[in-house]
Amino acid sequence: MDINPSQMASQMASIYMQSAEQQLAAQNKTSKARSDGLSQLQKALQDFRSSLATLAGKKSMLAMSASLSRDGIATASAGATAQAGSYSLFVDKVASAHQLAFGNIGGVPAAEGGSFSVTLQGGATFNVSLASADVDGDLSLSASEIARAINQAADNQGKVNAMVLTADGQSRLVLSSAATGAAGQISLNTSNIGNAALKAALDAPTQLSAAQDAEVWLGGKTTGVLVKQASNTFTAIQGVTLTLSRAMSDGDALLQLTVARNDGDTAANLQSFVDSYNTLLKSLGTLTSSGDGKTAAGIFATDSGVRTLRDQLNNMVRQNIGGVRLAEMGVSASRDGSLTLDRTKLTRLLQDKPAALDSFFSDSNGDGLIKSVRGYLDQWLSSTKGVITQRRDSISRTQNDLDKRQIRLEAEYQQVYQRYLGQYSRLQAMQSQMSSTLDSLNNYFAQNQ
Template identity: 45%
Template sequence: MATIGNTYDPATTATGLATNYTSARQSILTAQTKQASSAAAALSSLRSAISGYQSSLLSLTSGKTMLTQAATFSNTAIGSASAGVNATAGNYSFFVERLATANQVSYNGLADSAADGGSLGIELGGAPGFSINLASANSDGNATLTPREIAAAINAEPTNNGRVSASIVTVNGVTQLMLTSKATGAAGNISLNTAAVGNAGLKTALSNAPTQVVTGQDALVWLGAQGSGTAINQASNVFTNVDGVTMTFTKAQAPGDAPVTLTVASDNAGTVAKVQKFVDDYNKLKTVIDAMVAPGDPAKGANPGVFANDGGVRVLQARMVSMLRGANGADSLAAYGIVATRDGSLSLNATRLTSQLAVSPKGLDTLIGSSVNGASSGIAGSLDGYLKEWSSSTDGQLKQRLEQNTKLQTSLVKRQDQLDKQYDSAYKRYLMQFTQLQTLQSRMASNTSMFDALFGDKSN
């Protein structure tokens, strides 16, 4: 008689049937979830790219001009200079008689002393600066206060704010307390107020006149020749007396030397660099958008962009291109060497830019304009104004799209949860049914074996 055998596993069969039961809906849900996740990442990337480009436009145009000025000294050993956008072209003469220096003093012959407390005042330019508590300076709490503990207390004092640095220097076995002013100029000259020092020996040592390692002094620079020009005294070696120009002097001149000449003039190389950045930053944003709306090419294995079928992002792409191509006339982008290619990206011909600047230097600023709030103009103003329709934190398209996509993702999570429950329910139902069937099959197999034993052929 035939034997009835088990030909399946209930758990495996239940898994397969439950998967088949939900597979169509799961495929759709998986695709929608993947698309929503890709859209969220792309929208965040687009927001970052637009924000970065707007910041670049603001940085390039906030100085009211794309033109760059350069400031140079006839003798670069005397110092260096830089010119801002508001600097006026011209030549200026300076004679550097004296550089500003930071005061450095040393108190010699210091020794360990009894920790008698009190306080030590540090004065700057003859005015009270700060003081240290000598009892607290005795950090190890023993009966002796060392010069190193005093130096450490000066450096750690919160009200010092780094104005004075203290160190210990030992020369030929003699300990010196070295104090250095952070600020240059006479106003940073250091002196000590020992009136409240508790230990008599320490008070005497610190009351002695210090060694002036470096004398603190103000800089003295003449606008014009030494002695006959206009004297300029200040505590710093950085001068801003010429509008839009920052000068840093690093070497004093000898009596009788000729004044050094500062020349402020147009810097074509700097202007080309700024225009190149304008071109590069525009292309960077456009590249991001182009990738998102790319149609893809199955023949080459290129997948379409996440917004390939999104009309709104395609409008963004087209509007940016049209804003640049719409600037025509004598002072057009092309006249200044900024050329839009067939795909809308930009390239720069530096030679043509330099030539047009010689003919119409102000035309570039009028053309590019500004994206500064309240002073928006030109191409930069138009681009920034349109991009704000996307980037606005209150009602911009990116904000609205991200919110809608977040709602969609929340809905998809709920749908996935419901589908998971349906899968679990189907699995349990199929598992119970096929477990029962397997049990019935086992009983039938057992009965078949019993019948075979009772009625089988016993002739052998």
Template identity: 40%
Template sequence: MANAITAPRYDPLVTAEQLATKSVAAQKAALAAQTTLANNTTSALSNLKSAISTFQLAMTTMTSSKSVLNQSATFSNTAYGTATAGIKATPGSYAFFVEQLATASQTSYGGVSTVDVADGTGSLKVKIGDGVGDNTLDIDLAAADKDGDGKLTPQEMAAAINGNSKNNARVTASVINIGNQAQLVLTSNLTGLENAATLDASGVANATLKTALTDTNNIKNIVPPKDAIVWLGAQGSGTKITQASNTFTNVPDVKMTFTKAMTAGENPITVTVGTDSAGTIANVQAFVDAYNKLKSVMDGLASPGNPEKNIAAGIFAHDSGLNALRSSMGDALRLNVDGVSLVAYGITAQRDGTISLNTAKLTAKLADNPGGLDKLFGNNSLSAPAGVLGGLDKVLGQWSNVTKGQITQRMAATDKLQKSLAKSSERLTNQYNTAYSRFLDQYSRLQVLQEQMTRNSDMFDAMFSNDKS
């Protein structure tokens, strides 16, 4: 009998898996591509949102500073003080003679000891300046015994003064031990005569304590309170200015803090107010850097790529919306106010769309028209946006608005797509499982049939074999 043809051997599990995988391969590849695109789109939108937010914050910082233009106030001799100038400060020079600095009072009361509350305590007053109204702190000495041991210690008195509800950190009481005696030290935290702190012990009932606090031999003026005395001009012939603080604001929008007194006969020091070119350049450069950083992110997302160099295109390479945003930002930079643009202040566009700053040109234009820079930049406030910053914020807001901006809408659409793709993935998994089960059943039965045929073939071979042994 001729030899029977041997049927191929296979594993139904492996065959079912291969056929089921092949049946959904095309759909699975398409779904994977769509999912990758959706995930990349979400990531790109998040990066764009972050970049726009960072740039808008930079613009807000410029707006909150009230001015891109920096003003400076400089002492001719910094040993005598420091100064700062605001945007409303008028350029000019001012001569000052510092006759006396303001000081904060500090007084010690010696011989203060622990007393028995049972012997009577009464009340102690701390007077600040004139002692009128809230300038008097009433200290209940009996209540000052916080641990309730019937003993009132100097430390408890100091704590009662510091913790008084009307104190507001204007006066600090402390205890210093010298030998076997406690010194209650009262220090004003503010300078000037009107802030001097003193004790009024007329209401103290304990005789020992009252004596310690009123005996002039026990009271030492460690630092007497003084007002600051500064002359606008020369000492004696200029205008005398007296106040409690060493910080003066007599020149509009200029804050001067004097730190050293002068000796009679010295020439007055000069405080010069003018444009701070270095500070202004730093402010403008910060804007240029922030703009270029946002531009770099946008350019990466919209890049056409280069197949020859194996550089992939950006995810928004053919997105008309992003290209329109980039174009609108360029238009906002070209704003002209009173015949002047950013170019006049040294801010120019480069071939790649970024901007650069020519500091020499900026410095020259500031000397000619310092106020024009602020007017040109404007602000990005919600109530009254203006200038370049207002224009940029308007076009960026079309994308960054949290309720109806392009980014919000696109992320919502992408999120909806991702949910749809997740459901499609579930359906594809079910489709695969169904196909797998079907193929497994078919090829399992086929395997059984082949085994039966093989056994029948073996039986026929045995029956009709020529081998009679």
């Protein structure tokens, strides 16, 4: 049998290194699995923390709603700080933005344009120069070129919007205040315009819309409290946002605003907590599962730290905070730890103790469940000294060691390969020499028979 030195050396070197390479491969697999597991754990914790941040942003677990006795006059919404009650309103005026139209604009010799200033009632003023407004270079200023000069004036910055409206074959320059309210009333100073026709046109505007503040009476008109402001969005009633659509007429019945607790949205707030907690619990269960013969064990099945995390969260949601527990809110726990909400029990609690949810989740002392859980999660998720960061650093160091070991194994393989290659090369040479000697002997005996 002919010997192939390189093939035999490769096979023997692989056999020699097999145990060490298998051990290294297993360690690399474990390192990657732990890294992937940390990524899954981090995402699960971040998702849960985000859901808590969303609830915290609502300021209260107790949802409020606002309704109006008539449609079309305004819309209303209530936030967490709104107080239940009924309010009588009369919408006397809605805020509007000032809008002026100027006819007979255009065909003005560019050299006679000059400049003019635009002033708002609130005090803002900006200058409009027409010296370089002739964009097309035809030595004449059109309504569009004047509108462009107004919009691009350095100090305008969107305070006044200019456009050209064409109707009945006539182009009109239209100026609109960007803001509603009396402070947005527009006036022009045309004393520096050289062309008489342009000056006359700008001095004789047609008002399309008045600059008007919104006026709402809390109570009856003339007998209640007048609230006057530039915007149609009112926040005078704590926690309530009222957006006006149209004014009421004298003699109309007062508009009734009713603010009340919204048990449906309150239940939805609590349900969102239950759902996000169950999602986290499911992820932790998968990561710490011990397996059952059919399903592989989770990467953290024997990790006491992750199990402690799961148990600590479980204990935190079951504690008594502000004199109330989740169970009193209708939230029960199954054998696997997952939560279920009974809305009927929650409704009964809200009738008896409407402040119970906020006492538990976000009490005024800052000791509520949301803050305490977020603080505990930060111990794991902190990017500087959190548990996950520390574990990632440890895995990174381990992986660096494994990479160095891989390089050493590759070098050792080459050494073993070269050793076997030398041995089998010498064996091949001996085999070749023996074969040659045997051939010579066979020829000798064949010739001397």
